[in-house]
Amino acid sequence: MRRRGLSLAEAVLSGLVLALVVAVLAQLYPLAVVSLSRGEHQLQADLWAQSLLDETEAESFDSLPPGQARQLPALRRGGASYAAVIRAYQPPGTDPSVLKALRVEVSWTEKGADRSVAHERWVLSLRQRE
């Protein structure tokens, strides 16, 4: 039996469909990479902020009095550079000898945009070392 080849129309249509789909998927990939990267950075910043809160709480209660701040050296992880500032303040109506608030802000730059997370915890003098 004699076989006939593909028609021109079939070939053109298939090529167009494939090209369209590949073009759409090609757009998705960098978006996915960016989203993954954003999630990683967010998680990294949250973990560092929480870790800094824990470390500061474990110090002497008087080591960071309310009204003072502590700037930490930059941390480089996963292609990003994170900066952190720990601030202590006195929540209104609370006893300075018993309680103070710690606030950690971690900031980083991602694709030219500034991003940051803030974690805050009120801590007790009873829980901290002398």
Add this chain to the structure above:
Amino acid sequence: MSRDERGTSLAATLAAVAGLMVMALVVVSLVVNHLRVAQRVGNGMQARNRAESLLALAVQRLLADPDYGRARGPQDTLRLPSEGGGTSVLTFNPDIARMEGMAWSSNNFSEQSSSAPGWQDRVVPASSVHLVAVGRFRGVERQVEAILGVPRYPYVVACEGRLRSNGGLLVAAVDPSAPLDGQPLAPGHLACNGADTVAVQLGPHSRITGDVRAPGGIHLAPDSVVEGSVRSPAPPVQIPRIPLSSYDPQAQGKPQVQVLTVPALQAPILEGYARSDGSLRIEGGLTLEGGVLFVDGDLDLSGGVRGTGCVVVTGRARLEGASGLSTDNVSALLVGGDLTLDGGVGADSSFRGLVYTEGRLLVRDTTLTGVLLAVGTDVELHNSALLQAPELSRVEFPLGGWPLTLWFGQDEGEDEDGEDGEEAEGEVAVDVQRAPDGTYAVRDPAEGVEFSGLTQAQAVARISEFVESHTGESLSQEEIDQVWARLGSLATPEAELPERVVVDPNNFLGIRDKARILLWRDLP
């Protein structure tokens, strides 16, 4: 190409497209899921921080008002809104807790000895508060629980001045209910608030199983051992100051106080409150059966202290000789002046309980099981063992004795309320007390026979029988009238339970100095 084979390439292309779309969906869902997990982790941290912040606020409230939350009212609820839409809640009210779908907190802080049921029938120990706070942030919820409590006094020895040991000192913690021999020693800590260059000096063969701390210097002999850490300089510790007058039965207006008028006693057995207005000498040992001996002067005591009770001396005190190590022997010794505990060379001398002095302290050849507090000047410890038993840092006992003791067979006018506690030859003592329901109980201490639930007439009849059984003679009508009058004057106690005497150093510390966070963790 046959008719059936036409369009195959288009179908293959569509299939490839479908496969690519599925792959794309998988990638997208993975990315979205990753983002969601990352956000939930961060939100969980934020929720936890909010819960912990509220716990901190609740602890602050409790330090200001230890009864906060005991009423379990709707007002006993704390809420802490914060930026970003998060909230946190802590409540002592079970109804509000059920509405919030969370655990409730329980305050048992003021209760000294008995535990209380908490959320899900959890046991909330005495002198503690179980706190549970829930934090919520962007759909994520975290619960954190904490227990605020008052632990036993943590040091075996705590002194304000210098501490010297010429050697052979052992400081450790033990289980007082088990035999000491062969028992493994747990860490026992020594704290000194002296700021001198040599605030603590431990001589040869000293062994401290825990920490040694002082603001000043610590000098250890070459073969002395500190198994914990040597902390110098360390901040001073809180040492309670116990006001001796709070145990003076006269100053406190206690009823039925035995007034000791003699300067010397031979092996007395004391129940209830006894007070000596001047210095006192005791030979043959002192036995306390729920007794509080208050000496407004000096005390010289030989033969040791046995039983359960409390000895308070406003002047100096010197105790010589052995006391028992049995679990029945637990005493508090509170001295306003210098104190000497001298067990005697080669003697197996011991003291169980709390020792407190405001003067100079000398302990020699003695095993002290409990807590030693010296708020005076110097402490000298020679060839002694100081063993911490947390249970013995707090001395609590029911006040012993009967409120009225009638004496018969002695001269007219010497019928006293148990004066000096010593029964002379031919004398008959009968103890009497009154129950809250107004009935009487009488006891023949010599025979150990006791009757209770008696009317006044029945009580007089029983007393007459007791006296007749000992003397062979019944009471005269005049004596019966006197007994009737004495019984009639006996007040009805307000409570059925006998008064409990508590000597606890923690009671003399501020709540901020003694309260500790005993537990702090996430609730699943």
